[in-house]
Amino acid sequence: EAGVTQFPSHSVIEKGQTVTLRCDPISGHDNLYWYRRVMGKEIKFLLHFVKESKQDESGMPNNRFLAERTGGTYSTLKVQPAELEDSGVYFCASSQYQDGNTIYFGEGSWLTVV
Amino acid sequence: EDQVTQSPEALRLQEGESSSLNCSYTVSGLRGLFWYRQDPGKGPEFLFTLYSAGEEKEKERLKATLTKKESFLHITAPKPEDSATYLCAVQAYTGNQFYFGTGTSLTVIP
Numbered sequence: 001e002a003g004v005t006q007f008p009s010h011s012v013i014e015k016g017q018t019v020t021l022r023c024d025p026i027s028g029h030d031n032l033y034w035y036r037r038v039m040g041k042e043i044k045f046l047l048h049f050v051k052e053s054k055q056d057e058s059g060m061p062n063n064r065f066l067a068e069r070t071g072g073t074y075s076t077l078k079v080q081p082a083e084l085e086d087s088g089v090y091f092c093a094s095s096q097y098q099d100g101n102t103i104y105f106g107e108g109s110w111l112t113v114v
Numbered sequence: 115e116d117q118v119t120q121s122p123e124a125l126r127l128q129e130g131e132s133s134s135l136n137c138s139y140t141v142s143g144l145r146g147l148f149w150y151r152q153d154p155g156k157g158p159e160f161l162f163t164l165y166s167a168g169e170e171k172e173k174e175r176l177k178a179t180l181t182k183k184e185s186f187l188h189i190t191a192p193k194p195e196d197s198a199t200y201l202c203a204v205q206a207y208t209g210n211q212f213y214f215g216t217g218t219s220l221t222v223i224p
Binding site: 004031033035041042043044045048055056059102105106108 | 155157159160209214216
């Protein structure tokens with residue numbers, strides 16, 4: 001069974017440009033999460049989808065970040081315009097259920113803004 | 115505020131030298147505590163879930179335990195391939211997000 005897949009694995013963009021990250025969750029997992037780890041800090045929550053609906057987006061840092069999950073399958077996270085402080089690793093994770101269920105992570109999308 | 119603190123930040127062990135990693139947590143009602151392993155350049159890989167104080171889980175050389183305030187990841191007779199960063203995370207009843215610690219970087223020397 002395929003795990004959580006993310007694309008691109010690495011991206012280097014200039015400040016002010018736009019980047020779109022994609023996540024394909026494990027098949028059958030209705031819950032999809034985005035997390036981020038910036039240099040030297042812990043992994044932090046960004047948002048949570050249940051199917052195509054945003055369940056919790058309290059961790060989104062500002063309105064330059066836009067996440068979508070059309071059709072309840074794959075998700076995209078767009079950063080527009082990118083700033084230097086957006087550099088880090090963006091992880092996508094998925095789970096079948098909520099309520100204490102284990103979430104499974106992808107390999108991450110490593111973003112560098114220069 | 116829900117938070118997780120892991121110690122030590124880094125640990126170097128000789129092959130076969132057993133030790134423990136600590137995860138202290140403060141959470142408004144624990145729904146679950148999770149241990150992950152992360153290799154360089156990879157995503158976190160799930161190891162264990164613990165739900166209530168007194169619970170223990172084992173997998174090969176790893177054993178995770180849970181109290182009301184902390185969790186330990188015990189490593190028995192580690193091998194070089196156990197070298198990785200070990201992450202602890204908690205989930206509270208008040209939401210579905212995971213709160214992560216900064217991890218313990220483990221190096222096992224042959």
